[in-house]
Amino acid sequence: MDKLLISGGAQLAGEVRISGAKNSALPILAATLLADKPVSIGNLPHLQDITTMIALMGRMGVELMVDEKMSIEVNANSIQSYTAPYELVRTMRASILVLGPLLAHYGHAEVSLPGGCAIGSRPVDLHLRGLEAMGADIVVDGGYIKARTNGRLKGAHIFLDVVTVTGTENLMMAAALAEGKTIIENAAREPEVTDLAECLNAMGADISGQGTSTLVINGVESLGGCHFNVLPDRVETGTFLAAAAATRGKVRVKGTSESILEAVLIKLEEAGAHISCGPDWIELDMKGNRPKAVSIKTAPYPAFPTDMQAQILAMNTVAEGTGSVIETIFENRFMHVHELMRMGAQIQLEGNTAIVTGVEELHAAPIMATDLRASASLVIAGLVAQGDTIVDRIYHIDRGYECIEEKFHALGAKIRRVAD
Ligand SMILES: CC(=O)N[C@H]1[C@@H](OP(=O)(O)OP(=O)(O)OC[C@H]2O[C@@H](n3ccc(=O)[nH]c3=O)[C@H](O)[C@@H]2O)O[C@H](CO)[C@@H](O)[C@@H]1O
Numbered sequence: 001m002d003k004l005l006i007s008g009g010a011q012l013a014g015e016v017r018i019s020g021a022k023n024s025a026l027p028i029l030a031a032t033l034l035a036d037k038p039v040s041i042g043n044l045p046h047l048q049d050i051t052t053m054i055a056l057m058g059r060m061g062v063e064l065m066v067d068e069k070m071s072i073e074v075n076a077n078s079i080q081s082y083t084a085p086y087e088l089v090r091t092m093r094a095s096i097l098v099l100g101p102l103l104a105h106y107g108h109a110e111v112s113l114p115g116g117c118a119i120g121s122r123p124v125d126l127h128l129r130g131l132e133a134m135g136a137d138i139v140v141d142g143g144y145i146k147a148r149t150n151g152r153l154k155g156a157h158i159f160l161d162v163v164t165v166t167g168t169e170n171l172m173m174a175a176a177l178a179e180g181k182t183i184i185e186n187a188a189r190e191p192e193v194t195d196l197a198e199c200l201n202a203m204g205a206d207i208s209g210q211g212t213s214t215l216v217i218n219g220v221e222s223l224g225g226c227h228f229n230v231l232p233d234r235v236e237t238g239t240f241l242a243a244a245a246a247t248r249g250k251v252r253v254k255g256t257s258e259s260i261l262e263a264v265l266i267k268l269e270e271a272g273a274h275i276s277c278g279p280d281w282i283e284l285d286m287k288g289n290r291p292k293a294v295s296i297k298t299a300p301y302p303a304f305p306t307d308m309q310a311q312i313l314a315m316n317t318v319a320e321g322t323g324s325v326i327e328t329i330f331e332n333r334f335m336h337v338h339e340l341m342r343m344g345a346q347i348q349l350e351g352n353t354a355i356v357t358g359v360e361e362l363h364a365a366p367i368m369a370t371d372l373r374a375s376a377s378l379v380i381a382g383l384v385a386q387g388d389t390i391v392d393r394i395y396h397i398d399r400g401y402e403c404i405e406e407k408f409h410a411l412g413a414k415i416r417r418v419a420d
């Protein structure tokens with residue numbers, strides 16, 4: 001199993017290119033199952049979750065051709081199986097995103113229940129309830145969601161009790177081919193949901209309201225092909241900026257946009273960062289200063305994203321002062337706290353709140369990655385710690401970060417991948 005070996009202490013400096021967003025690329029790949037013609041997707045990130053989605057769709061008989069620039073052409077017409085098996089779903093929850101498209105286009109689907117994971121129980125009840133409201137027959141049997149529809153799904157008025165990103169995406173995709181109008185209220189407003197809506201519209205769907213909490217989808221009879229470029233990854237962007245702030249460095253992230261991570265940039269400025277932005281870049285300069293601790297509370301977009309909680313918490317561990325970190329989305333998203341404390345971080349954990357008092361220095365220790373963003377926070381901690389930190393179980397980080405050690409290395413970090 002690969003590990004990352006990080007010799008801390010370098011101030012990050014330089015430029016880094018941001019990849020396409022994992023959480024946009026995954027639903028867009030699933031959306032190609034709705035089309036009758038080939039769909040081509042550009043700016044696809046090169047990471048494990050994308051490989052898993054390609055493997056899953058390939059297993060169904062879908063033809064996928066990736067070129068050397070990580071564009072992919074997907075032709076779903078060759079599909080032969082409508083099943084997402086447990087062995088693939090268990091490695092990537094986002095596999096649930098094939099449920100809505102398979103059901104809407106082909107009338108049936110069998111998708112393994114994703115189950116819980118390190119960050120929380122993560123049920124999919126709202127996905128299922130929404131599809132049932134559109135006329136689907138759903139049973140859960142032997143760990144599988146078995147869904148069928150007699151004829152086309154029917155448009156429905158759906159109110160989501162909780163703001164759910166993949167739930168909104170699954171229902172929006174299903175509604176795109178349903179008969180009549182669907183209204184989804186309390187919909188997720190994340191940029192990745194908007195990106196998916198734009199891609200579906202480019203395929204011929206009739207969706208409006210994206211970026212607001214009410215989506216209106218007029219179902220169409222069929223969807224065609226298109227070429228679509230995935231938006232930049234706001235979590236990868238924020239991760240490099242948080243690392244730059246923690247190391248008192250100066251980093252420019254390119255191929256990204258300030259408009260998709262305002263809540264994060266505001267907090268980094270509060271931490272003392274000087275931020276400047278261009279049309280497709282953001283620069284953060286700490287002018288050599290120690291960051292100031294900030295308080296954050298995670299909530300659905302446009303508020304502070306849960307996927308950036310661990311990285312800002314890691315910055316706080318070496319900041320001046322005390323900051324509180326409140327996690328409101330997932331009930332168990334503080335696994336990194338215990339590992340950071342092993343490095344000398346001062347953190348008090350009370351329910352969904354972590355009170356972090358910055359220390360002058362963290363100390364290297366062998367530490368274990370437990371989930372994707374927790375892993376990123378441990379890398380940030382390793383970058384600022386005295387000595388050599390070994391981060392184990394980095395398969396979590398490979399799920400969602402493209403060439404992470406190469407990108408940090410290019411910014412002056414002493415980091416390399418080591419095999420057991
Ligand atoms: C592939 C992808 O895009 N993953 C993102 C997506 O995950 P994902 O879409 O799985 O997360 P959700 O937005 O659905 O989860 C939000 C909350 O709703 C609850 N819930 C969700 C669905 C449901 O049927 N019932 C229910 O109770 C969840 O347990 C959680 O407490 O949004 C999360 C929240 O921004 C991010 O952390 C993930 O990176």
Ligand SMILES: C=C(OP(=O)(O)O)C(=O)O
Nearest residue numbers: 023093094307372373400
């Ligand atoms: C939690 C995440 O991903 P997923 O929903 O795929 O587990 C994430 O991207 O931080």
